[in-house]
Amino acid sequence: MMIDWDNLGFNYIKTPYRYLSIWKDGEWDEGTLTEDNTLHIHEGSAALHYGQQSFEGLKAYRCKDGSINLFRVEENARRMNRSAERLLMAQIPEEKFIHAVKEVVKANEEYVPPYGTGATLYIRPLLIGIGEGVGVNPAPEYLFTVFCTPVGAYFKGGLTPTNFIVSDYDRAAPQGTGAIKVGGNYAASLYPGQEAHDRHFSDCIYLDPATHTKIEEVGSANFFGITKENQFVTPLSPSILPSITKYSLLYLAEHRLGLEVIEGDVYLDQLDQYTEAGACGTAAVISPIGGIQTFDSFHVFYSETEVGPVTQKLYDELTGIQFGDVEAPEGWIQKV
Numbered sequence: 473m474m475i476d477w478d479n480l481g482f483n484y485i486k487t488p489y490r491y492l493s494i495w496k497d498g499e500w501d502e503g504t505l506t507e508d509n510t511l512h513i514h515e516g517s518a519a520l521h522y523g524q525q526s527f528e529g530l531k532a533y534r535c536k537d538g539s540i541n542l543f544r545v546e547e548n549a550r551r552m553n554r555s556a557e558r559l560l561m562a563q564i565p566e567e568k569f570i571h572a573v574k575e576v577v578k579a580n581e582e583y584v585p586p587y588g589t590g591a592t593l594y595i596r597p598l599l600i601g602i603g604e605g606v607g608v609n610p611a612p613e614y615l616f617t618v619f620c621t622p623v624g625a626y627f628k629g630g631l632t633p634t635n636f637i638v639s640d641y642d643r644a645a646p647q648g649t650g651a652i653k654v655g656g657n658y659a660a661s662l663y664p665g666q667e668a669h670d671r672h673f674s675d676c677i678y679l680d681p682a683t684h685t686k687i688e689e690v691g692s693a694n695f696f697g698i699t700k701e702n703q704f705v706t707p708l709s710p711s712i713l714p715s716i717t718k719y720s721l722l723y724l725a726e727h728r729l730g731l732e733v734i735e736g737d738v739y740l741d742q743l744d745q746y747t748e749a750g751a752c753g754t755a756a757v758i759s760p761i762g763g764i765q766t767f768d769s770f771h772v773f774y775s776e777t778e779v780g781p782v783t784q785k786l787y788d789e790l791t792g793i794q795f796g797d798v799e800a801p802e803g804w805i806q807k808v
């Protein structure tokens with residue numbers, strides 16, 4: 473195995489083992505590690521036709537002492553079960569989910585990038601409806617798999633802001649599936665994302681689908697802003713995906729940085745209240761937002777080229793905790 477840890481991107485690199493478990497006749501089988509990275513499923517599987525599927529994303533972090541950290545993995549387990557509940561899929565016992573993640577990381581340990589490279593092992597749990605069917609019904613069987621692949625640091629050589637553009641499209645409906653992590657939301661986001669890329673923006677910003685006046689999501693990451701009064705503000709809406717990173721930042725902003733934190737409305741016509749803004753999520757970690765192209769203007773936050781001081785502090789605190797260099801709040805870290 474020869475991996476250039478410093479130059480990894482976000483691409484699939486095959487690792488030796490993945491976990492696989494099947495739910496049938498009302499129960500999960502024991503689950504097993506397998507070397508086969510191809511799924512063999514019925515052509516009528518509900519996941520393929522009707523999008524009955526959900527996924528998760530988390531990372532394993534190599535610490536200075538060589539041990540491996542998982543960050544708030546039980547929150548991923550809970551969120552996958554909320555997705556399963558909404559799409560009438562079989563739920564996965566939290567212990568089974570966490571066990572599967574740990575088994576996969578252990579089995580592929582040599583693919584957990586070294587401390588100091590900023591690279592991590594990205595872990596992808598997937599739950600899909602399978603088995604014979606053709607009508608619009610919940611599937612008779614479910615497949616739960618967890619695979620992993622090493623990914624590079626999102627930013628190499630310091631946080632760099634990028635620009636975003638407000639989309640004309642919605643990624644989710646007001647009472648639809650925006651709050652659960654399902655592939656359908658992503659299929660719907662490919663076209664608006666492509667439009668943004670074609671216009672040389674990092675990604676698009678989705679507004680609240682009911683009134684189109686408030687910021688909801690930044691591509692596939694959550695939004696936060698820092699106000700002139702040093703408040704950490706992040707949108708609150710039933711169609712936003714509840715990002716574990718975002719809720720972690722809400723906590724850290726309040727308890728470690730001493731900021732006032734607000735979950736509320738972020739109006740597009742009041743962006744000048746914010747001195748800094750960022751996108752956050754497991755993949756993006758914290759990505760500073762340089763500017764936002766709205767329907768009629770281009771709004772710059774801190775700077776188009778430099779990260780703001782609060783965003784930098786939040787980033788250092790969060791990644792410090794994830795890599796084991798900064799003391800974590802109770803229960804946030806599990807060792808593999």
Ligand SMILES: *Cc1c(COP(=O)(O)O)cnc(C)c1O
Nearest residue numbers: 692693694713715716717753754
């Ligand atoms: C996964 C995801 C996020 C980020 O969530 P994290 O738990 O922080 O990784 C944000 N928005 C969308 C739409 C997502 O699917």
